[in-house]
Amino acid sequence: MSADLHVILGDLVSVNHRLTRVAARAARGTESPALWRTLSVLRSTGPIRLGELADLSRVSQPTATKLVGGLVARGWIERTSDPDDARVSLIAGTPAGEAALAAWRTELAAALLPYFAGLPAGDVETLERAVAILRDRVEASERTAAPHGLAAEPTVSAR
Amino acid sequence: MSADLHVILGDLVSVNHRLTRVAARAARGTESPALWRTLSVLRSTGPIRLGELADLSRVSQPTATKLVGGLVARGWIERTSDPDDARVSLIAGTPAGEAALAAWRTELAAALLPYFAGLPAGDVETLERAVAILRDRVEASERTAAPHGLAAEPTVSAR
DNA sequence: CTATATACATAGCCAAGCTATACATCCACA
DNA sequence: TGTGGATGTATAGCTTGGCTATGTATATAG
Numbered sequence: 001m002s003a004d005l006h007v008i009l010g011d012l013v014s015v016n017h018r019l020t021r022v023a024a025r026a027a028r029g030t031e032s033p034a035l036w037r038t039l040s041v042l043r044s045t046g047p048i049r050l051g052e053l054a055d056l057s058r059v060s061q062p063t064a065t066k067l068v069g070g071l072v073a074r075g076w077i078e079r080t081s082d083p084d085d086a087r088v089s090l091i092a093g094t095p096a097g098e099a100a101l102a103a104w105r106t107e108l109a110a111a112l113l114p115y116f117a118g119l120p121a122g123d124v125e126t127l128e129r130a131v132a133i134l135r136d137r138v139e140a141s142e143r144t145a146a147p148h149g150l151a152a153e154p155t156v157s158a159r
Numbered sequence: 160m161s162a163d164l165h166v167i168l169g170d171l172v173s174v175n176h177r178l179t180r181v182a183a184r185a186a187r188g189t190e191s192p193a194l195w196r197t198l199s200v201l202r203s204t205g206p207i208r209l210g211e212l213a214d215l216s217r218v219s220q221p222t223a224t225k226l227v228g229g230l231v232a233r234g235w236i237e238r239t240s241d242p243d244d245a246r247v248s249l250i251a252g253t254p255a256g257e258a259a260l261a262a263w264r265t266e267l268a269a270a271l272l273p274y275f276a277g278l279p280a281g282d283v284e285t286l287e288r289a290v291a292i293l294r295d296r297v298e299a300s301e302r303t304a305a306p307h308g309l310a311a312e313p314t315v316s317a318r
Numbered sequence: 319c320t321a322t323a324t325a326c327a328t329a330g331c332c333a334a335g336c337t338a339t340a341c342a343t344c345c346a347c348a
Numbered sequence: 349t350g351t352g353g354a355t356g357t358a359t360a361g362c363t364t365g366g367c368t369a370t371g372t373a374t375a376t377a378g
Contacts, residue, residue, distance in 0.1 A: 051324090246356045
């Protein structure tokens with residue numbers, strides 16, 4: 001018998017926060033969750049303008065500006081100006097950024113692996129499906145979130 | 160067939176970060192994830208000393224000191240001194256703290272609910288089981304958490 | 319051609335995380 | 349019975365990521 005969705009969502013967010021701490025400590029030194037999140041959004045959308053990036057990342061525009069600054073400094077993204085509108089800057093990931101993101105994911109997964117060692121195959125599959133469900137919901141919310149009508153392009157299934 | 164656990168874990172952390180942003184924006188004004196996390200740890204352990212709280216919360220001791228300060232200021236926890244050891248302060252939740260935590264969870268869940276509306280019963284159940292699995296792993300890691308000092312090396316049972 | 323709207327940047331604040339270090343207390347042992 | 353090292357917390361000071369409010373440049377409408 002399934003508990004109320006309310007309860008599940010509360011538990012989900014709680015356990016997420018705890019897992020985040022475990023991950024942060026497991027992957028010592030390699031931190032900057034916000035940067036990875038931003039990169040990961042960029043990767044799933046392709047080049048977009050800064051405002052769109054902010055909306056999709058669910059952060060304010062000034063926060064996006066800051067994060068973009070950090071990513072550019074690391075050479076993980078590039079800004080180009082829109083020829084049709086001098087106000088906007090288009091943000092795109094670089095190969096270096098993609099490589100860094102992949103490296104982080106690998107390292108993080110390796111660090112977390114011991115905590116999940118010996119997990120029954122059925123549980124692994126449950127986690128996999130849960131991740132898919134969550135990603136779907138999050139991305140659906142992103143699609144309806146962007147007040148920039150232009151962003152309506154059916155978001156590429158991120159993977 | 161199930162993808163590699165590595166990939167699943169990487170995806171899990173990624174989607175967690177995104178979900179965290181969604182939750183943060185959904186539950187506007189009611190923020191302070193770290194406080195809730197701390198309260199929630201306390202609630203599941205009962206009164207403990209500050210150092211233990213830091214280890215279980217997976218934060219450094221100074222960070223725990225800060226968080227505890229904030230929680231005391233809000234009347235959500237209490238510190239009492241250990242009669243047997245004048246150095247330690249014992250931290251315990253208060254009824255007010257428990258009520259606040261419950262209220263937050265309710266509010267958060269309500270805010271997230273729209274994103275998950277119309278989720279098939281099977282998916283709900285998957286999420287529920289995933290939450291249970293994750294909680295189990297996180298708490299197992301807490302049990303073997305670093306006794307103090309250096310990084311938490313998960314004592315692997317099956318490597 | 320001005321006025322308003324839009325896209326981004328800047329300023330300035332706060333919370334949460336960290337390391338390094340200081341302080342207070344306990345405990346082992348001569 | 350001191351006294352030196354261990355242990356538990358606190359303090360200092362830094363960084364990052366988040367926010368609101370506001371400034372600046374460009375676009376567009378009338």
